[in-house]
Amino acid sequence: MTVATARTIETPSGKDTAYENFPVGSWLLPARLRPHVATFYAFARAIDDIADNPALAPEDKIARLAGFEDALLGRRGDDPALAKAHRLRTSLAETGVTAQHGLDLIAAFKQDAVKLRYRDWDDLMGYCFLSAAPVGRYLLDLHGGSRHGYGPSDALCNALQIINHVQDCQDDYRTLDRVYLPQDWMAEEGTTVEDLDRTQASPALRRVLDRTLDATQRLMVAARRLPAGLRSRRLAMEAGAIVAIADRLIADLRRRDPLARRVQLDKVGFLACCLSGALGAMLGGRRP
Numbered sequence: 001m002t003v004a005t006a007r008t009i010e011t012p013s014g015k016d017t018a019y020e021n022f023p024v025g026s027w028l029l030p031a032r033l034r035p036h037v038a039t040f041y042a043f044a045r046a047i048d049d050i051a052d053n054p055a056l057a058p059e060d061k062i063a064r065l066a067g068f069e070d071a072l073l074g075r076r077g078d079d080p081a082l083a084k085a086h087r088l089r090t091s092l093a094e095t096g097v098t099a100q101h102g103l104d105l106i107a108a109f110k111q112d113a114v115k116l117r118y119r120d121w122d123d124l125m126g127y128c129f130l131s132a133a134p135v136g137r138y139l140l141d142l143h144g145g146s147r148h149g150y151g152p153s154d155a156l157c158n159a160l161q162i163i164n165h166v167q168d169c170q171d172d173y174r175t176l177d178r179v180y181l182p183q184d185w186m187a188e189e190g191t192t193v194e195d196l197d198r199t200q201a202s203p204a205l206r207r208v209l210d211r212t213l214d215a216t217q218r219l220m221v222a223a224r225r226l227p228a229g230l231r232s233r234r235l236a237m238e239a240g241a242i243v244a245i246a247d248r249l250i251a252d253l254r255r256r257d258p259l260a261r262r263v264q265l266d267k268v269g270f271l272a273c274c275l276s277g278a279l280g281a282m283l284g285g286r287r288p
Helices: 034-051 058-072 080-095 100-114 121-131 133-142 151-167 169-176 183-189 193-197 203-223 233-255 267-282
Strands: none
Touching: 034 058, 034 080, 034 100, 034 133, 058 080, 058 100, 080 100, 100 121, 100 133, 121 133, 121 151, 133 151, 151 169, 151 203, 151 233, 169 193, 183 203, 193 203, 203 233, 233 267
16 A cells, blocks of 8 residues: 555554653643644654554565655645644745654664664664654754753653653563664663563563663753753753653663553642642742
8 A cells, every 4th residue: 555545544552642751741831832743743752653553564565654754845735634644744835844854763663664783772773763762953943042042952852752651561562573672782781672572571681771771861961951941941840850750760760660561640749740840940940
């Protein structure tokens, strides 16, 4: 099946903002910009769902994603099956934000259709710079940028992506045969991808998870500079909340086994991180 003959291009997973590790378009952001953030998120969610659909063949995923790319670039009329891409194109025209961030996401999800393993940390970071960093870059561009450039935002978004990979390491393997843990670390620690199918992490796999979290923690050193550099105070508060959420999830993933049960924040923990992180950013980066 090709995009041209498909009646429905999207393949909704049922995931929504409640599934994410960060507040999507929350009340912390300026009201006038929230609809644009929601439009970008809807686009990202739609193409991510295509890449993560286990029922689609790789070539079908790539064809559907190519349809979104054409629509985002204005090469595909007003096909209603690609409405989320058309809406994003309109939003980008209104705000002056480049389409490159959306195109990078499409490139990442095309890669997801065919690439199932990552040889080392640098290989994994290359993927994150396409699959995660564009989200933060879009938000920075939409809110007037940062005095520190994209660096701290990239670090935070890439850290969030790796946290999500660790949270979902078993499900990604079981449903898609996709493993985002560095293969060289797995070999060095004496574990294999088949260990992801267990009911609990083996000691060797636990060491790989901890090495991955160690590297993620190093990203957080740069990420913590993000709120103080943002020109938008409200985006700084949102960034502070997200930094607090990332720190908490890293700590929880060190203590708990993601193979036994998905490690995520409950509503109380999520709200506590949002409040403490936002207040810390509002007070100039000091933690309350």
